[in-house]
Structure formats: C-alpha cells, structure tokens
Amino acid sequence: MPRTLFEKIWDAHVVHRRDDGLCLLYVDRHYFHEGSFHAFNMLRAKGLKVRRPDLSFGFGDHYVPTRGRETAAIPDPEIRGIVETFEKNAKEAGIQAFEIADPRQGIVHVAGPELGLTLPGMTVVCGDSHTSSHGALGALAFGIGASEVAHVLATQTIWQSKPRQIRIAFEGTLPAGSTAKDMALALIAEIGTGGALGGAIEFMGSAVRALSVEARLTLCNMAIEAGARTGMVAPDATTLAWLQGRPFAKPVDIAPLHSDDGAAFDRDATLDAARIAPMATWGTSPEEAVPLSGRVPRPEDAPDEARQKAWRGSLDYMGLSGGERLSDVKVDRVFLGSCTNSRLEDLRAAAAVLQGRRIAVPMLVSPGSTAIKREAEAEGLDRIFREAGASWEESGCSLCVSMNGDSVAEGERCASTSNRNFRGRQGRGARTHLVSPASAAASALAGRLVAAEA
C-alpha cells in the first residue's frame, strides 16, 4: 500500500498498537528547555528516573537574558531560579544541556537542527509547540505538554493517535522579496488557524523544493499556527548537503523517506507561489494577515458573523479602525529573532535592507543561536545592524514569548519576525504584527509597516 512520508516514519516507530488504533511511539530525540521544570517535578514526585538520558538534550533559551551570558548575573531572582533549576535538573539526570554560556547554546528549534541532533526519519518531541520546525529535515516532530514530557523522560515513548494527513503544495516560483514566512502567513490566512487542526502537513511542490533548509524550518515552524500537530518536508539533496559536517549528524539513508505515488491524503491544497506577496498580520490571530501593500480589513467585510465579532475585538486591541493602509500604520519597535526567523539567512536578509541606512524606531536583534551570532559577526552583519542603530544582542527566545524580562510596553506596536501575534504575547497590552526579516528591517527604517523594495 502506498504510504505518506509521515506514515513511513510513524510505522517505523510503533512500539505497541492498541485495538482502538492508539499507538505507543518510540521517541528518538527529546529536547527540553527551562520551562520543562514541571515535568522533572512530576518525575520526582513519582520516584521515577530518566530512562534514556542519552536521547534527551536541553537548551537554555526561554528564560535566558538577551544581555549577558552568566546565570549568576541574571538580575530577576525568579528568572535566575528557573535557569538554575534547568541546569540542575539536567545535571542530576545525566542529560547534556547547552547552558547559557555554552557556545552551542541557542533556541532549541534553531540549535537542535544546527548541531545535527535532528535527522531525517527521526521522531522528535519537545515541550514547545513549535517543535514542528524539525519536520523541515524530514523528521516526525511535534510539541507536547509537561505531562507528556514526564512520560517521555520516564519511558522514551509517547501515546499518539494517528493524525489526518494533509498535503500542501506550493507550486511555481516565489517572487523576489517574498519568503517562507510570507508563504506561511499566506497559507494560514487562506485556511485559517483551524485549517489543519490536529493534522500532519507535508509541504511539497516546486516552491518548497527550491527553499533552503533554513526557509523550510520557517515554514514547518508555522505549521502549528494553522492548527497542525506537525509540518514536514521530504528530505532531499538540499537536506543532506545542509547536514554535512554538523557535530552530531550521522549518515542517513533518505531514499525511502518520501510519500509514495498514490499515497492517500485526507486533505489537499495547492497554492500558487508566484502570487505570494510580503505579508503582515493586522490582528491578534496569525490568520488575520494581508499583503503589506494592502489595507487592514473592515469588520463589515468579514465573511461571517463570528469572524466579524472576532475582527472587531482584534482591531480594538490593536488600536486600528479597519480600512487603513498598512503602510500608514506606525510601529514603535521591531524585533528580529525567534525560532521562526533568526537563522543566518534571516539576518543576512535584514542586514541587506539596513545596509548603510538608519532605523527610525528601536530594533532588537537576537540571533537564533550563539553559533549563528558568531558566524554573523564573522561576516560583519553585526556592524551593519549596529551602524543602522539596532541593538545586537545574545541568543534566546526573548520577545517571541517575553519570559526572560524583555517585553513590549502596553499599547506599543511591534513589527516582529516571531510566530504569534496573540494578545499580550510580547507583554501585557503589546500589539504585534508578524512579518518576515526583510519586512521587519524595512519597517524599522520607515517606522511604519512596509515591505522591503524587491
């Protein structure tokens, strides 16, 4: 029987199948971060040990400061306590953790792949919803909650029901100036945040094949914002070339890792890549996105009553009335970072826009990993950012989730390369507009929401 890529990886990891179809899957790779402390507490309360410490890796990212690299110097005692607990939990369990000062530190979904810890054909889990990112390498990867993290630590397995299979093809050539971030936002605007609910998306088509691994990571990262449990791209020569020489990488046979001809998908959608323009969100849900060249929609134009009500709420929170041009919307600050868009390619795209110019509003740049920071500095990107007036800081989740003390002030508007424009995500009352790195840089120059000139 022809099978999807997802089904092949799934079948290869079934430890036990119940009569009702629920499967116990073996977990090849488990990542955790400071926020996973609940899981370690649960394990302790049950008197259980970590079964396979060699298959888990920890990354200090959610709570680490973007200024300074010393745990003992973290000013907020609560945050410092969380980081210390993370380090202690890893040590006690005999798990390798990349702590704040480690040159291999970084955001888990950036640094994990970069170190070669995520490989094609693996099952990967982490207590963070954007674990779907790792699917970019042809892995079956999904986010889990703390109870599930405890379950994985204790058993190296997880119970899963097989999700719906969804095939999303981007065909054609992406226009110059449009990126994987714009593909993701255009997709979510079209199918909605529930469009892929609980499903597994395989991204395919000529425009996806043409993407770098970095860009595929961005696309799969945002799969969760369409409601999917995971997103993936079949590994190919691009994947293998990218993995070459990475410290933990091992040779993998990718020949079987693709969906067979005739494999059945429950849902199928094709998008024309040539029509994807630079996008921005205007509301408080990732589906509330439009091209940057357009206007904020009016509630009257909503397709149904429920959306009309939701749009009114979003506009009200965002301080917009509807109908204004995006290019007339003033921003107060810009964030370039997060596991969605903080890889070297993203930094280069933003630096190319900023080169030789001065920004009009404050811009924070937080590279996705310490290694990326070093590489960017070797290329002189840090100079471009600094000379443009941006702050060039250390790696961490920072303003993606505002747990580390960085935040956007109440009522302030931030153009951000992260993945969620939820109410309060960047701080209480903060207003977030999701954009690509190039659009973020252009918006920093203009002080308004604009796309970079292509």
Next chain:
Amino acid sequence: MPDAFTTLTAVAAPLDMSNVDTDQIIPARFMRRPRDERYAQYGFHDLRFTPEGAARPDFVLNRPPFDQAGILIASRNFGVGSSREAAVYALLAMGFRCVIAESFGDIFFSNALKNGLLPVRLPEDTCRSLRQHAAEHPGSRLTVDLAANIVTDAEGNAHAFTIPPFARDCLLRGLDEIGMTLTLLPAIEAFEAARG
C-alpha cells in the same frame, strides 16, 4: 495524578470568544512560578484584572455566580497556541473540571485529559445555545457524565460526546498513564534491541 472523573454537576459559565489562546489563559510572565494555589489568580489574568490589579466587572468570570463555575462553555479553537500545561493548571485552580467547546487546540486537548480537566467537543449550535442559556439563567447547572459520554443541560436535553478511549479509561479509573506504559517496558526494550 488526577482524581478519577466520573460525573460532574456544576454551574456553567459562558465564554463567548473564539481562538482563546493559552497566552490569554495564562500570560507567560506567571509561568516561572511553581504550581500552587496562586494559579487560580493567574487564570485569564489580563482579561480578569486591570493593570492596577482591580477585577474587571465586565468580565464574565468575575461575576457571581460564574466565579463559582465548574464548567466553562467556550467557542471555536479554545486553548490554541502554546504547549504550556500551565494553562490547564490555571483552569483547574480556578475550579473548572470541564471545558465545552466546538474545537480545541491540539496540545491543550491532550494536556487537559492528562490532568483531569475534561475537554468536551460539541457542535457549534449546541455550544451557542448552551452559552446563551447559561448567560440568561446565571447559576444554571450542567451535568457531564463521562461513563455515559453525555452532557445534560438544564432543560434535560442530552448531548453526546466522545473522548479518546485510552484517555477516557484513565480518567474514569483515575489511572496513571506512565505507570500503565511501564507495564509495556518489555516491548520498549525489544524495540530498542531490534534497532541495535
């Protein structure tokens, strides 16, 4: 370890908002705190309280009798977003044991089941009329019977729902999932041995 869940009769509170994400259920700044009784204050914090800390009278869960509710009737895509299980801890600390919605965020749904917060999916029209009834008759109660897979509303109408069988079994019997899985340890070891 959650307590067993069999039936629940409680005041139902309507929350007429779609896409209530986990950042709204518990803002990130509270997540560094250990799980304790303070989680009751964190639940929906920025919707419930002004920046100065005063309770907003216009927010439904601040108004009696809804502040005593044990069942939340939400709308589309409840619990979408982050994998933070703290969202479930906050709802439990506020006294909820059941959330009814048209659809749920995927990870939230499984987090809820694992902690004894029953996530019940009912059709859009049913959710809407349940919310309306709860709003018009404050204090009216719903009964959720997990053994029968039925929600009974204040007028006696029965609404059937389904819960994945393994999770349902664990909830009904108050079983510990990790303990259950560890009985399969030989299969896990055999799997590892086969891969070398």
